[in-house]
Amino acid sequence: MEKILKDVVLDNSDEIVRMWIEQVKKNQGGAFYQSLSDEALENTNREFANAIFEGIQKGKIAKTPLDEFAEKLINLGWPLTYLTDGMQVFRRSVVKFIIHKWEDLDFSEADNYFELGDDYFPWVLEKVDEWVDPLVNELVSEYSGSWENIVSLQRMALQELSAPLIPVMDNITIMPLIGTIDTERAKMVMESLLDGVIKHNAEVVLIDITGVPVVDTMVAHHIIQAAEAVRLIGSRCILVGIRPEIAQTIVNLGIDLGKFPTKSSLRKGFQTALELTNREIVEDTNREEEIENLIESLDRSEEE
Amino acid sequence: MRIPILKLHNYLLISIQTELDDKTAIQFQEDLLEKIHSSGATGVVIDLTSVDIVDSFIAKVLGDVVTMSDLMGAKVVLTGIQPAVAVTLIDLGIHLQDVPTALDLEQGLIKLRQELEE
CATH class of the missing domain: 3.30.750.24 (STAS domain)
Incomplete structure (x- = not known):
């Protein structure tokens, strides 16, 4: 049954992405987003959506497109809230979509079919969480990993600077x-x-x-x-x-x-x-005297 | 084990190269005072370069030796105290306030001469 659910979501990815982008845009009103061009934001949103779908499709593999996407955002200095916000909206969109489509779904031919009756809502929620949670964890750990890295580097720099001799x-x-x-x-x-x-x-x-x-x-x-x-x-x-x-x-x-x-x-x-340490600064006056003598001798020669 | 005390003109040179335990320290105190008495030395340099550990008792003995030698008319300079030892002493609250110190034997001898001239 899970497979059917997944297939429905993947088959209708275009519609879900549309819902998702609509919702995400509403949330992106902060100062950070205003400094970006609409086009850049649009592109990144689209890339994010693709990365999420690919992540869900492929499940857990070593280097998901989502990782690469997160890395890119970290390098560009995007806030973590963009990702967490996006994932939350994604979860809501998917659940909303499935509930909406529930009547049209036919599970009767599924391998492990069982009757859900009217209690299907918690079950759907659980399934969707099972896809989304690992992705969220991965993103957050990617971000916090990069922060820890920065903090440790700065601590090292601070230590190097702290006691110079x-x-x-x-x-x-x-x-x-x-x-x-x-x-x-x-x-x-x-x-x-x-x-x-x-x-x-x-x-x-x-x-x-x-x-x-x-x-x-x-x-x-x-x-x-x-x-x-x-x-x-x-x-x-x-x-x-x-x-x-x-x-x-x-x-x-x-x-x-x-x-x-x-x-x-x-x-x-x-x-x-x-x-x-029995030392003192002595100004070297010899040179000045030499110059004075030179000037004097010049004067004298002129007089003569 | 006894710590050797070398005589150089009017000075006594001591380089402590073993772990100082309480007994050795007391023995050293007695030996040094005896030597000052017999040789009539006016200056003493105690080099602690090879000493890695100093506890509060050893520190007290060293402080005492300095005061006692002073009483017998011999100036004492401690040299080559290791950073770790210095930190331990400060942490223990032992400041050895009136004890002259120097970086190494050479500067210790210079310091001793200065002190004796004054």
Whole structure:
């Protein structure tokens, strides 16, 4: 009996698709659909309908046209609601169509014929669900799979960006922190900080918090812990990039940062770091003197 | 097992290369103080590069050794503490606040000279 039902639906696919498109169009009033041309929407709807019918016809196979269609939509950035909405409307259309045609159907020659009487409605619903549900599941899993993929890629990118360490000079290393610091990130910062200090043999590490929007007790606690750990492995830590509002929060929260030096800007911190490693910036004045001498000698020769 | 203590001019060099258990640590504390007394050393470098695990007791002993040596007139510098060890110590709340540290033996000796000059 199921086969007859299926055949009826497949034979009359044109009519069902017509019903379906009519209904789907009514639902497509959102901002996303308005940005599309009517033609594109029409084509996609038609492609969707074909994919659904092919999916029902062939049942479960490795790569259905519906999969390919879903992949295409994902790449084009269509919302998932388009697909779920379409499938829901499809279910309604098919049920409506079968109920409408019920009187004309003849099951008497079917293999496993049994009398349904007036209770045929739940049975039809069940059968239609059996075709449609696997397709819906497949579509949703396709979509969520692609989202999970994106999320994991972004998490990886975030991890790579979260704790960079720049060895600017022999024995001086800078770690610029940008963005909010949570416990997980703080752990990564500490790890990469300590490993970096050992790797680059850094005597002084500058932690730049210019890009950290908020410093609360938790963030301060993590920074202090990192600085203490750095001191234990035999290096020194300077906290730089303390903006006025951050200084105010730190004092208002009663956080004690007195144990290690702090500076307002990376420039000042770097100078301190140079002093700590017994170095200084010397401006090269010789060249200027040379030029002055040259000009003077030229003047003199002109006078003569 | 005893930890060897080497003498270099006025300094004592110790490189701990075994797992430190409680007994070894106490033995080491006694040996070091005895050696400081007998040699009249003014500086001590304890290198912990090969130490992977430090528990709270060992940390306390190390802190004590530093204070005791200070009392006997020898400055102590700890060198080569591994990142993992540092993290553990911080997590345990052991900050070794007054103990000078350095990255490696070389810088430890430089630091010791600086401290002794002051």
